[in-house]
Amino acid sequence: MATDLMSRRYRLQHATRYQYEQPVLHSFNVICLQPRQTAWQQVHWTELQTEPALAHHVSFVDAFGNERQLLHVPQAHTEFAVTLSAELTVTARHSEQWLGQTCSLEVLQQLSSHSEPWLAWCRRASPLVPLLPEAAAIWRRVAAPQADVLQNIQRLNHWIFSEFAYVPEATSITTPLAQLLQQRQGVCQDFAHLAIAVLRSQGIAARYVSGYLETLAAPGQEKLQGADASHAWFEVFVPPFGWVGFDPTNDLMPDDRHLQLAVGRDFSDVTPLKGVVQGRGDHQLQVAVDVLAL
Numbered sequence: 311m312a313t314d315l316m317s318r319r320y321r322l323q324h325a326t327r328y329q330y331e332q333p334v335l336h337s338f339n340v341i342c343l344q345p346r347q348t349a350w351q352q353v354h355w356t357e358l359q360t361e362p363a364l365a366h367h368v369s370f371v372d373a374f375g376n377e378r379q380l381l382h383v384p385q386a387h388t389e390f391a392v393t394l395s396a397e398l399t400v401t402a403r404h405s406e407q408w409l410g411q412t413c414s415l416e417v418l419q420q421l422s423s424h425s426e427p428w429l430a431w432c433r434r435a436s437p438l439v440p441l442l443p444e445a446a447a448i449w450r451r452v453a454a455p456q457a458d459v460l461q462n463i464q465r466l467n468h469w470i471f472s473e474f475a476y477v478p479e480a481t482s483i484t485t486p487l488a489q490l491l492q493q494r495q496g497v498c499q500d501f502a503h504l505a506i507a508v509l510r511s512q513g514i515a516a517r518y519v520s521g522y523l524e525t526l527a528a529p530g531q532e533k534l535q536g537a538d539a540s541h542a543w544f545e546v547f548v549p550p551f552g553w554v555g556f557d558p559t560n561d562l563m564p565d566d567r568h569l570q571l572a573v574g575r576d577f578s579d580v581t582p583l584k585g586v587v588q589g590r591g592d593h594q595l596q597v598a599v600d601v602l603a604l
Contacts, residue, residue, distance in 0.1 A: 321396070324540075326583050330388050333589065334587040334589030335386050336384045339380075341392060342378050342583075344379070348570065350400065353398045354396075367381060400567075400569060413459060429515045449512050463514075490503075519570060523557075540599060
């Protein structure tokens with residue numbers, strides 16, 4: 311764990327509940343809700359609760375280093391609830407001090423996969439970040455020839471923040487990036503995907519980060535329970551600092567208010583919960599997230 315005076319301790323709770331129109335006979339689910347242990351984030355404890363109780367609960371680490379759980383409910387049920395609670399400490403990186411001290415674009419383009427596992431995967435198109443015809447033109451528009459690579463990525467981060475409006479429910483998981491470019495509004499997931507597409511067009515390894523952002527209630531109001539939400543940003547691999555984060559939704563570099571959950575090529579690699587059920591009928595999904603600073 312990195313030592314720094316700017317550290318914050320949090321208690322996190324992510325609750326997901328499925329309600330089925332008709333009873334399902336059994337279900338299999340894979341969850342990706344375990345916060346990552348990193349040099350900047352120390353996970354003190356986690357607790358997983360489900361309703362109904364599980365017959366099988368297997369933990370494993372995926373190709374991206376995320377801890378996942380395989381859950382099996384063998385009996386008939388009309389609801390399935392998963393609650394992941396955790397306590398962790400996040401230390402601010404003060405990444406802004408690295409601006410102007412990093413390498414050129416050409417150095418990043420020549421990095422081999424020996425520098426970091428699955429580096430090549432983060433340079434290629436992925437399910438939700440396809441090759442985007444406009445991507446290279448966007449980079450040429452925002453990048454300054456005299457700036458170093460982190461400064462230009464920060465310029466891209468600011469451009470997305472300035473050009474696109476954050477509008478909840480303006481998009482869905484399946485909204486293509488081409489539509490985002492047309493409508494100029496979306497959510498954090500869209501903005502992270504767009505940045506990744508632009509960076510990959512330049513041969514820069516960029517990955518998607520899912521997590522949470524500490525939010526504060528408006529002055530004079532109490533913070534509502536369950537009112538927090540999942541968040542997303544992106545990271546680029548830049549020697550000698552490793553993976554460096556940028557948050558285009560808020561036009562900043564992640565600090566001690568950003569809680570990292572999982573990383574992947576795009577959102578499809580870090581879906582919080584997915585699975586299959588044996589049964590018929592529709593279902594309703596409810597998600598409640600609480601991030602409490604201790």
